[in-house]
Amino acid sequence: MDSINQQQPEDNYKDLGGTEAIAKLKDMVDSAKSCFFLTNIKTGIPANVRPMSVQQVDDEGNLWFLSANDSHKNEDLSKDPMVHLLFQGSAHSDFLNVYGIATVSEDKEKIKELWEPILKVWFTDGIDDPRISVIKVEPTECYYWDNKHGNAIAFVKMLAGAAIGKTFDDSIEGKINV
Numbered sequence: 001m002d003s004i005n006q007q008q009p010e011d012n013y014k015d016l017g018g019t020e021a022i023a024k025l026k027d028m029v030d031s032a033k034s035c036f037f038l039t040n041i042k043t044g045i046p047a048n049v050r051p052m053s054v055q056q057v058d059d060e061g062n063l064w065f066l067s068a069n070d071s072h073k074n075e076d077l078s079k080d081p082m083v084h085l086l087f088q089g090s091a092h093s094d095f096l097n098v099y100g101i102a103t104v105s106e107d108k109e110k111i112k113e114l115w116e117p118i119l120k121v122w123f124t125d126g127i128d129d130p131r132i133s134v135i136k137v138e139p140t141e142c143y144y145w146d147n148k149h150g151n152a153i154a155f156v157k158m159l160a161g162a163a164i165g166k167t168f169d170d171s172i173e174g175k176i177n178v
Contacts, residue, residue: 015174021142025176026057028096028144031089035098037065038084039076047084048076055114061178062138063098066114068122069106069133077102083137095145096176100137110134142176 016024029035037052050073056064063085067074077083081103087096111134115127123129 012171013174014172015177017177021176021178022059022061024144025061025142025178028087028089028094028146029054029057029063031094032087032096036086037073039073040080041082041084042080048072062136064110064114065135066111066119067133067135068131070131074104074133077104077135085137093147097143098139099141100139102135102137105134107134139178142178143173144176145171145173147171
């Protein structure tokens, strides 16, 4: 446990499993809307990083993206399916770290399910653009940092702690087991 947590008057660590884990994952991804999507993570050379929007988190905790089938990302995934996703929902909460295994397909039904009109910016032929592919990321390891009672209460607790010289951090962290 981090040294900061040893000064806490309350428990700030909680691993999540089952439906609670899936709900937390969905909530945090929804808060952030997008992530840094890292590929080429096992080679020992710098990873390839790009921002990506998550289209959906399903009931099993899989994250779904739409991608161009001729992108560097898809090329990276054809060589190594391991990915690392980094989310930040706000300046003070909703931090999420996800490792997973990505699979790429051109499942037309899933494309229709995930399609939004704004995506025409990248796929100019619309929903039938031949360049659209689907990336499914199946999480293998997730870790979160958040606050328990919302940003306003977390801020008040930080101010109170600073005023009296004690650690009153409203943070919570732990593994998300999906």
